[in-house]
Amino acid sequence: EAQVTQNPRYLITVTGKKLTVTCSQNMNHEYMSWYRQDPGLGLRQIYYSMNVEVTDKGDVPEGYKVSRKEKRNFPLILESPSPNQTSLYFCASMGQGARRNQPQHFGDGTRLSIL
Amino acid sequence: GDSVTQMEGPVTLSEEAFLTINCTYTATGYPSLFWYVQYPGEGLQLLLKATKADDKGSNKGFEATYRKETTSFHLEKGSVQVSDSAVYFCAHTQGGGGADGLTFGKGTHLIIQP
Numbered sequence: 358e359a360q361v362t363q364n365p366r367y368l369i370t371v372t373g374k375k376l377t378v379t380c381s382q383n384m385n386h387e388y389m390s391w392y393r394q395d396p397g398l399g400l401r402q403i404y405y406s407m408n409v410e411v412t413d414k415g416d417v418p419e420g421y422k423v424s425r426k427e428k429r430n431f432p433l434i435l436e437s438p439s440p441n442q443t444s445l446y447f448c449a450s451m452g453q454g455a456r457r458n459q460p461q462h463f464g465d466g467t468r469l470s471i472l
Numbered sequence: 473g474d475s476v477t478q479m480e481g482p483v484t485l486s487e488e489a490f491l492t493i494n495c496t497y498t499a500t501g502y503p504s505l506f507w508y509v510q511y512p513g514e515g516l517q518l519l520l521k522a523t524k525a526d527d528k529g530s531n532k533g534f535e536a537t538y539r540k541e542t543t544s545f546h547l548e549k550g551s552v553q554v555s556d557s558a559v560y561f562c563a564h565t566q567g568g569g570g571a572d573g574l575t576f577g578k579g580t581h582l583i584i585q586p
Binding site: 361390392397398399400401402405415416447449460461462463464465466 | 574
């Protein structure tokens with residue numbers, strides 16, 4: 358089954374404690390992306406990756422890091438989490454075949470609470 | 473810059489009512505337009521899409537037409553069901569060069585009452 362898998366689904370942690378949210382897709386997609394969803398703001402892109410070893414900032418990259426060492430994985434790293442990063446996070450992937458015509462496939466989300 | 477504007481809701485309707493969720497966008501070039509749906513506790517799923525002017529996307533009884541002259545992509549359904557209760561997001565890709573990320577509206581929470 359084609360899917361985007363995020364882990365963990367839920368995490369409560371404290372300010373300053375480094376955490377990583379993993380994202381894996383099994384569709385051999387080149388493009389992967391991270392979004393955060395906040396009430397009244399919709400979804401905003403954090404980082405994206407066009408392919409292995411190619412990453413770039415989205416609209417709200419501050420406080421986040423990503424890496425793309427393998428095609429299937431695109432982890433989101435919070436080196437020193439702060440309460441304003443409490444949010445619902447989504448990973449997405451897309452095949453590059455027709456680029457802007459392709460839909461993005463989303464994971465089920467990771468709800469982070471930073472105390 | 474690029475943006476998407478949609479009614480935020482919540483929109484509350486009775487079962488079998490007619491649904492319209494308005495969406496307008498600003499973008500350079502010729503973006504592709506999408507409606508995504510998010511059911512409670514789940515990620516976003518593509519509902520329908522349109523890739524050029526006057527295209528109509530349709531799925532599960534929902535329809536939306538790409539109107540370039542009014543920069544709109546309103547979502548409609550003739551007879552809604554309780555199972556349609558969800559949050560609906562209008563989105564577009566960037567029409568010019570550059571990133572392939574989606575620009576989302578803030579989402580419309582739809583509640584269908586039996």
